[in-house]
Amino acid sequence: MHTPASMVMGIVFSPLGLVLVFTAAITPQWREGQARLNMAGTGSLFRLGAKGHGMGPRTGSVEALLLLRSDGLWESCLQVEHSELKQCWPVAGSYQKDPRVRLAQGLVLTSLFLCGLGIVLACIGVRCWTDLPLRGVAASGGLLVVIAGLLSLTALGVYTHNLRRLGMDPSHGISNPRFPQLSLHPAGSLYFGWLGSCLQVLGGSALMFSFKQPRCPTCPSRPEQTVCPAFRSCPEITSKTDMDVYEVSC
Known part of the structure; x- marks a missing residue:
């Protein structure tokens, strides 16, 4: 079977986009920030953890820690810079209750479901084990993949537009006062998500071209007669014994 290039492009790009969006969804690096804290005011947890890793402050040194904070859709992490001391926990508090975070969670989950369903339909439509693909099924799968890409976008x-305000609303109790100088910026998971979403839109759009039926060649002496899927019905072609006959998928 001759598989159209648009189908090949869609079958390659759509799963790749799904993997990237899924990776972005489960990783906690949607936004990152850092804050320098005085160890005397942070409690014994960080102090003991730092000493346990050989980072206890020496006499006369400045008792301060540089904490790296990262947030995702379902997990947040806190790590001491240049240390293996790291702790992650499910999102909670004002950040979890923020309607924009909940909206992003719902859109991403819906996007993953639709993209997976679209890929299944596309694989059934391509039908690599037969001569003729199911163009309508493949194109329907491509439409689902495009919708999934738009939802994730x-x-x-x-999330990106409200990145520095998520979980910081006064009605939700404002952020923890222990992080007064926390500066937030986009992190790696966002870039994975953007790339994966764009690949989903490209792959789904390529599959949607399957709706268009290709033109079959016609006989020179009979313009009204097509010779698809085989050229055997054309007298000018069948009379030539030295010409190979190829099957054309339409």
Whole structure:
């Protein structure tokens, strides 16, 4: 079977986009920030943890720690710079209750489901084990993949636009006062998500071209007669014994 290039492109790009968006969804690096804290005011947890890793402050040194904070859709992490001391926990508090975070979570989950369903339909439509693909099924799968890509792009746009305000609303109790100088910026998971969403839109759009039926060649002496899927019905072609006959998928 001759598989159209658009189908090949869609079958390659769509799963790759799904993997990237899934990777972005489960990793806690949607936004990152750092804050320098005085160890005397942070409690004994960080002090003991730092000493346990050989980072206890010496006499006369400045008792301060540089903490790296990262947030994702379902997990947050806190790590001491240049140390193996790291702790992660499920998102909670004002950040978890923020409606924009909940919106991003719902859009990403819906996107993953639709993209997976679209890929299944596309694989059935391509039908590599037969001569003729199911173009309508493949194109329907491509439409689902495009919708999935647009949903994930919307989730990423909402999160990025409100990145520094998520969980900081006064109605939700403002952020923890122990992190007064926390500066937040986009992190790696966002870039994975953007790339994966774009690949989903490209792959799904390529599969949607399957709706278009290709033109079959016609006989020179009979313009109204097509010779698809085989050229055997054309007298000018069948009379030539030295010409190979190829099957054409339409």
